Amino acid sequence: xxxxxDIDVGAVTDQPESPLTDEQREGLAEVAxxxxxxxxxxxxxxxxxxxxxxVPLLEVLPLSEAVESLGGPADQVTAAWxxxxxxxxxxxxxxxxxxxxxxxxxxxxVERYGELANSALGEIANIIGTRYVNGISAxxxxxxxxxxxxxxxxxxxxxLGTVLAMSxxxxxxxxxxxxxxxxxxxxxxxRFLFIPSDSSVEALISSLGTQ
Amino acid sequence: MSLAPKTEAAKAHVPAVPVGMGALAVSxxxxxxxxxxxxxxxxxxxxxxxxxxxxxxxxxxxPDSRLAAGRAAPPGKFADTAVPALVERMADKGADVxxxxxxxxxxxxxxGGRVRSSVMAIGEQNVDAITMALDLLGINVAAIDVGGVExxxxxxxxxxxxxxxxxxxxxxxxxxxxxxxxxxxxRHLAA
Numbered sequence: 001x002x003x004x005x006d007i008d009v010g011a012v013t014d015q016p017e018s019p020l021t022d023e024q025r026e027g028l029a030e031v032a033x034x035x036x037x038x039x040x041x042x043x044x045x046x047x048x049x050x051x052x053x054x055v056p057l058l059e060v061l062p063l064s065e066a067v068e069s070l071g072g073p074a075d076q077v078t079a080a081w082x083x084x085x086x087x088x089x090x091x092x093x094x095x096x097x098x099x100x101x102x103x104x105x106x107x108x109x110v111e112r113y114g115e116l117a118n119s120a121l122g123e124i125a126n127i128i129g130t131r132y133v134n135g136i137s138a139x140x141x142x143x144x145x146x147x148x149x150x151x152x153x154x155x156x157x158x159x160l161g162t163v164l165a166m167s168x169x170x171x172x173x174x175x176x177x178x179x180x181x182x183x184x185x186x187x188x189x190x191r192f193l194f195i196p197s198d199s200s201v202e203a204l205i206s207s208l209g210t211q
Numbered sequence: 212m213s214l215a216p217k218t219e220a221a222k223a224h225v226p227a228v229p230v231g232m233g234a235l236a237v238s239x240x241x242x243x244x245x246x247x248x249x250x251x252x253x254x255x256x257x258x259x260x261x262x263x264x265x266x267x268x269x270x271x272x273x274p275d276s277r278l279a280a281g282r283a284a285p286p287g288k289f290a291d292t293a294v295p296a297l298v299e300r301m302a303d304k305g306a307d308v309x310x311x312x313x314x315x316x317x318x319x320x321x322x323g324g325r326v327r328s329s330v331m332a333i334g335e336q337n338v339d340a341i342t343m344a345l346d347l348l349g350i351n352v353a354a355i356d357v358g359g360v361e362x363x364x365x366x367x368x369x370x371x372x373x374x375x376x377x378x379x380x381x382x383x384x385x386x387x388x389x390x391x392x393x394x395x396x397x398r399h400l401a402a
Contacts, residue, residue, distance in 0.1 A: 003240035005228050005369075006300065010285025063272070063285065064231030073229075073249035074364060076379060081322055150322040155379050157249015158362020161232055162321055162330055165252050165272045170279050172233065172288075 009064035010172045020175070024205045025058055028177065031208055032056040032194070035135035036179040039128045039192065046124055047107045049183050051190075056179040066164055066174040070191075073157025078118075080125030080151045081163060084133055086144025088200035091163050092129040094149075095156070095191040096121060103188035122149040124190075128181075132194065140207040163195060171198040227366065230255070230268045233285035235293060237267035237300040241370035248364045250317035252330050254290070254337040254357065255365045257314040258297055258350065259387065260306035261372030267301050268367055269293040271317075273333065274340035290340035298348055311350050314374045314387050315341060316365045318357035334358065354386040 036053035043051040059069065067073050077095050084090035096104065105112040110120050126149050133146045152159060168174050177194040196204050227246035230236045232253060236245050245268045247255040259266045269287035276289035286296040298308060318334030320327050338357050345352060354374065361378040374387040
């Protein structure tokens with residue numbers, strides 16, 4: 001008998017249409033770049049240090065690969081999640097790795113692992129997320145806004161999987177706008193994801209840059 | 212004390228096969244280990260048939276395939292379609308449905324506040340839909356470790372049918388085979 005492991009992850013090509021054309025990708029990436037610089041500016045003001053945004057990556061990933069493309073699924077992270085509601089549905093997710101969470105708590109002079117730390121991380125997410133979502137909303141002329149953030153700590157796979165489960169109901173791919181904000185002269189980075197729900201991707205993309 | 216498995220897979224250091232969101236994996240390779248790392252609201256459905264050395268895992272994301280509105284979906288994504296797909300593929304590998312044993316792990320609600328109810332509902336609905344589909348096929352649920360607020364990881368060793376789970380900070384726990392009798396049904400739903 002042959003011994004084997006069969007694995008079936010489905011296929012992006014099973015989808016009736018490609019989620020984004022090259023032109024749409026470029027359009028979304030351009031909008032994301034401008035807004036991420038504004039978000040970095042907001043972040044700088046909160047922490048009192050200069051933070052810069054790396055050029056955002058726009059990724060369209062098969063669902064089964066989405067988590068691992070962003071890091072080790074067992075990695076410890078603290079995440080702040082802002083569901084976005086209105087004419088489109090989306091999520092904003094800020095991810096803080098262990099060292100960065102400590103660095104931010106030090107900069108803000110709050111004790112880590114406490115309510116205050118969670119509250120501070122949530123507030124950072126709220127300010128950055130709101131700036132970002134408002135920027136996208138203004139660019140596409142649609143009305144949507146973030147709800148208050150919720151903060152959780154745990155494995156990257158568990159946190160991200162929970163958000164992706166609610167964003168990829170109909171399709172087998174995840175659309176992620178992935179931005180890294182880095183604080184000058186430190187190892188402190190914040191990963192910032194904008195994840196439109198699959199039911200909203202088309203409406204969002206087709207109206208981007210129309211304003 | 213670690214419950215590290217003394218299987219052929221562990222001895223041979225065979226890399227674990229990751230089962231990503233919506234994926235489904237089945238194996239009759241006695242050295243293989245199937246793994247799901249970092250389960251939040253998703254549920255890992257494991258079915259083992261130790262006598263025949265066949266095991267499979269579906270990484271279930273959502274409860275009902277009707278949510279896809281007719282679009283194609285990965286075989287493990289929806290509970291109602293993942294269960295028959297997993298059983299059928301195990302049968303293709305020689306497993307007897309009458310000897311199959313199921314283990315459910317995951318379905319946590321990690322986020323609190325306003326999003327807790329919707330996330331918790333997904334985890335619970337995943338568990339309920341899987342349980343119902345297994346019941347239709349007459350497959351016993353031997354162990355269940357679901358709910359709560361912490362993510363989990365799962366390993367399945369095909370050679371001896373061992374199923375192990377852990378949270379990020381907790382010890383590895385044996386859910387199947389022997390642990391099933393020692394552990395209560397741990398459906399920790401958060402208050």
